[in-house]
Amino acid sequence: xxxxxxxxxxxxxxxxxxxxxxxxxxxxxxxxxxxxxxxxxxxxxxxxxxxxxxxxxxxxxxxxxxxxxxxxxxxxxxxxxxxxxxxxxxxxxxxxxxxxxxxxxxxxxxxxxxxxxxxxxxxxxxxxxxxxxxxxxxxxxxxxxxxxxxxxxxxxxxxxxxxxxxxxxxxxxxxxxxxxxxxxxxxxxxxxxxxxxxxxxxxxxxxxxxxxxxxxxxxxxxxxxxxxxxxxxxxxxxxxxxxxxxxxxxxxxxxxxxxxxxxxxxxxxxxxxxxxxxxxxxxxxxxxxxxxxxxxxxxxxxx
Amino acid sequence: xxxxxxxxxxxxxxxxxxxxxxxxxxxxxxxxxxxxxxxxxxxxxxxxxxxxxxxxxxxxxxxxxxxxxxxxxxxxxxxxxxxxxxxxxxxxxxxxxxxxxxxxxxxxxxxxxxxxxxxxxxxxxxxxxxxxxxxxxxxxxxxxxxxxxxxxxxxxxxxxxxxxxxxxxxxxxxxxxxxxxxxxxxxxxxxxxxxxxxxxxxxxxxxxxxxxxxxxxxxxxxxxxxxxxxxxxxxxxxxxxxxxxxxxxxxxxxxxx
Numbered sequence: 328x329x330x331x332x333x334x335x336x337x338x339x340x341x342x343x344x345x346x347x348x349x350x351x352x353x354x355x356x357x358x359x360x361x362x363x364x365x366x367x368x369x370x371x372x373x374x375x376x377x378x379x380x381x382x383x384x385x386x387x388x389x390x391x392x393x394x395x396x397x398x399x400x401x402x403x404x405x406x407x408x409x410x411x412x413x414x415x416x417x418x419x420x421x422x423x424x425x426x427x428x429x430x431x432x433x434x435x436x437x438x439x440x441x442x443x444x445x446x447x448x449x450x451x452x453x454x455x456x457x458x459x460x461x462x463x464x465x466x467x468x469x470x471x472x473x474x475x476x477x478x479x480x481x482x483x484x485x486x487x488x489x490x491x492x493x494x495x496x497x498x499x500x501x502x503x504x505x506x507x508x509x510x511x512x513x514x515x516x517x518x519x520x521x522x523x524x525x526x527x528x529x530x531x532x533x534x535x536x537x538x539x540x541x542x543x544x545x546x547x548x549x550x551x552x553x554x555x556x557x558x559x560x561x562x563x564x565x566x567x568x569x570x571x572x573x574x575x576x577x578x579x580x581x582x583x584x585x586x587x588x589x590x591x592x593x594x595x596x597x598x599x600x601x602x603x604x605x606x607x608x609x610x611x612x613x614x615x616x617x618x619x620x621x622x623x624x625x626x627x628x629x630x
Numbered sequence: 631x632x633x634x635x636x637x638x639x640x641x642x643x644x645x646x647x648x649x650x651x652x653x654x655x656x657x658x659x660x661x662x663x664x665x666x667x668x669x670x671x672x673x674x675x676x677x678x679x680x681x682x683x684x685x686x687x688x689x690x691x692x693x694x695x696x697x698x699x700x701x702x703x704x705x706x707x708x709x710x711x712x713x714x715x716x717x718x719x720x721x722x723x724x725x726x727x728x729x730x731x732x733x734x735x736x737x738x739x740x741x742x743x744x745x746x747x748x749x750x751x752x753x754x755x756x757x758x759x760x761x762x763x764x765x766x767x768x769x770x771x772x773x774x775x776x777x778x779x780x781x782x783x784x785x786x787x788x789x790x791x792x793x794x795x796x797x798x799x800x801x802x803x804x805x806x807x808x809x810x811x812x813x814x815x816x817x818x819x820x821x822x823x824x825x826x827x828x829x830x831x832x833x834x835x836x837x838x839x840x841x842x843x844x845x846x847x848x849x850x851x852x853x854x855x856x857x858x859x860x861x862x863x864x865x866x867x868x869x870x871x872x873x874x875x876x877x878x879x880x881x882x883x884x885x886x887x
Contacts, residue, residue, distance in 0.1 A: 378882040398642030405732040411726035428733035430645045
């Protein structure tokens with residue numbers, strides 16, 4: 328099996344611990360490394376790719392150590408985060424070189440297949456310097472897929488993509504994952520992974536904060552306590568009505584409206600409209616106050 | 631994408647071969663495409679211009695070995711330093727090296743391919759101009775012109791190995807700083823003041839080779855040609871081997887994300 332296996336992996340830079348004692352096994356299918364910026368996702372991916380030596384612990388792909396093992400790239404493809412490609416090359420040249428550097432027998436055909444797969448054939452003869460960020464991402468993916476790898480590692484692959492490109496890339500990753508490939512991508516945007524099924528590994532502060540099926544984690548995220556700012560035609564009356572509901576744990580009347588702490592995100596958002604209607608109150612605004620990713624991840628880390 | 635992937639790659643060996651044509655072409659295009667390429671040519675033009683000027687103003691046998699031996703070989707060293715930074719350092723700086731390293735090409739092959747390009751560029755932008763300047767000064771077939779040219783060829787071989795190794799071991803900016811210190815302080819200053827320092831100077835190896843043909847005391851070659859070639863070989867081979875080993879343990883720059 329071409330599993331990716333991390334055993335007690337840590338990485339530090341001087342006194343800064345970037346990755347702290349992570350163990351996990353990633354099998355076939357699509358797996359997302361999710362976490363805020365600076366969480367250690369890139370460090371983990373770099374170690375998986377053999378671009379970084381773990382300070383402690385061991386990483387293997389298909390049972391082989393990734394460190395100092397270039398032969399492993401016969402079955403591993405990497406899409407780095409940094410937008411640094413040989414911009415003076417055309418897309419076709421770039422993917423073609425990647426095919427030849429992988430020692431493929433029919434490099435030209437493999438390159439064309441990969442370019443078609445990411446739908447870049449129309450722009451393949453233009454220089455990469457003329458590409459948009461989304462196009463660069465796609466040509467990088469083509470170069471990484473050109474040898475049909477068992478394992479594909481992508482660092483923030485959806486960066487700079489418009490929604491349609493993002494959807495297409497997700498379909499592509501799903502298709503690859505569905506064929507038994509091990510696909511690992513990182514993202515700091517919850518919405519990006521929302522459309523991707525499969526397994527999620529949540530990384531916060533260099534640690535594995537949550538791990539498992541995407542839906543379970545999503546539920547964990549939506550069921551956490553939320554703070555909403557609510558404004559209505561009669562805040563005081565609405566506040567009195569809300570505090571009687573089990574989904575609401577605290578209500579505060581402020582100069583700008585009600586600050587409502589909901590213990591159950593889903594139930595609160597479903598109930599608030601009906602409740603105000605029943606009391607003849609006109610609802611003007613329901614605003615989540617703590618939707619920042621950091622607060623979501625911090626919650627996950629604590630739970 | 632075929633379904634042959636499962637059986638074809640489970641035992642991953644690096645690609646065979648010492649040199650890789652694609653990396654050579656890519657490196658050459660990248661190096662010549664950058665504005666830096668203009669930097670390569672500038673010192674060479676200055677050297678040739680200076681020789682032409684001196685020839686016109688002071689047609690004497692005194693200045694050619696002095697100027698071409700010191701200024702010419704300083705330009706040789708600095709060109710190798712800039713070229714070395716260009717063939718490897720720029721890619722490490724902008725991260726595009728990862729596209730080369732995410733392939734089964736052996737790291738030795740990456741280093742040797744880039745080294746070949748660096749030597750060729752240094753010959754084109756420093757050794758050939760050195761010969762042209764020598765030819766202007768003392769004639770195309772003079773011992774001095776030919777000797778300095780052959781010495782510069784040796785210099786291109788040794789310096790580039792050394793600077794490529796520095797670039798692989800340190801960050802590109804550090805490598806440039808250490809390289810400059812080596813050329814200006816160690817070779818430029820100490821080697822002329824402290825006897826014995828020349829034994830660890832690529833410039834003196836080159837001068838020894840040059841002097842074996844030119845036989846000119848004004849070149850100030852401290853080493854005999856056997857020592858120069860022997861030490862040059864040791865430094866070249868050791869540097870390239872160390873660079874290859876270092877690149878196979880390449881740690882991508884550590885931004886904590």
